[in-house]
Amino acid sequence: MSAISVVLVLIVAFLAGMEGILDEFEFHQPLVACTLIGLVTGNLEAGIVLGGSLQMIALGWANIGAAVAPDAALAAVASSLILVKGGQGVAGVSTAIAVAIPLAVAGLFLTMIVRTLSVACVHRMDAAAEQGNFAGVEAWHIIAIVMQGLRIMLPAAALLFIPTETVAGLLNSMPAWLTDGMSIGGGMVVAVGYALVINMMATAEVWPFFIIGFCLAAVSELTLIALGAIAIAIALIYLNLSEGGGCGTGGGGGNVGDPLDDILNDY
Numbered sequence: 001m002s003a004i005s006v007v008l009v010l011i012v013a014f015l016a017g018m019e020g021i022l023d024e025f026e027f028h029q030p031l032v033a034c035t036l037i038g039l040v041t042g043n044l045e046a047g048i049v050l051g052g053s054l055q056m057i058a059l060g061w062a063n064i065g066a067a068v069a070p071d072a073a074l075a076a077v078a079s080s081l082i083l084v085k086g087g088q089g090v091a092g093v094s095t096a097i098a099v100a101i102p103l104a105v106a107g108l109f110l111t112m113i114v115r116t117l118s119v120a121c122v123h124r125m126d127a128a129a130e131q132g133n134f135a136g137v138e139a140w141h142i143i144a145i146v147m148q149g150l151r152i153m154l155p156a157a158a159l160l161f162i163p164t165e166t167v168a169g170l171l172n173s174m175p176a177w178l179t180d181g182m183s184i185g186g187g188m189v190v191a192v193g194y195a196l197v198i199n200m201m202a203t204a205e206v207w208p209f210f211i212i213g214f215c216l217a218a219v220s221e222l223t224l225i226a227l228g229a230i231a232i233a234i235a236l237i238y239l240n241l242s243e244g245g246g247c248g249t250g251g252g253g254g255n256v257g258d259p260l261d262d263i264l265n266d267y
Helices: 003-022 032-038 045-057 073-085 089-130 134-161 164-171 176-201 207-217 224-244 259-265
Strands: none
Touching: 003 032, 032 045, 032 259, 045 073, 073 089, 073 134, 073 164, 089 134, 134 207, 207 224, 224 259
16 A cells, blocks of 8 residues: 555544544545545445445444444444455455444444543633633644544554555455355344334335335346436425425316415315
8 A cells, every 4th residue: 555545544534533523524424434445545446335335334323322332433444444455355345344343342442532531621621711712722622623533543553554465364364154154244234234224214204215216226227326316306206296285286176375275185
């Protein structure tokens, strides 16, 4: 990996760590982080496939109360680097997915360390605010955000220092039963991610669109671009019908804009 690629990977990792808190540009989302790392390392196709698979899993991760979700940013960055250094391309995506799950859980330890250190930053900001030192408040805020970026960048740097031959040799030395098991496990995890997303979206209004999409996806002649175009067309039709209230200006007993008629139709 060239020096430019290494620098760009570290920048992506740093941005992913910060976005895990900021949630502004979504660099921490697996689809974005994996794609960017694949782009800067010359493995764009494998990065997109890995990011798309991990994204479906990460959609089911959410911070609920005091429970902190697994670290999607660390999982995306670390698994992408393992995939790139392994040299298996798209064929190694399933193994990378299986590795990403324990990495996401392990990332919770780094998250707890950074958040504990951030408490001291908050106290410093409070002290600066009492003195009317707005520059000090901003400085400590930036320091806290930088620590979040380092939370992902430092593990990424450690992975980059591991020789590519070592990672490739380790992956290639895995027995067939282990790699096959990891592939099956990775596929099951993705299926669970789909199920979690569907469970969150399971409403009477959404199910018809899910059924249409499921049937269209079974048609092998349709590409992803065609499916996307059909989805956009259906969404536009739905929005137009929703805004129009399902009525026309012509005959057919539709609504003619009478407020009393609207109320009666609602009942």
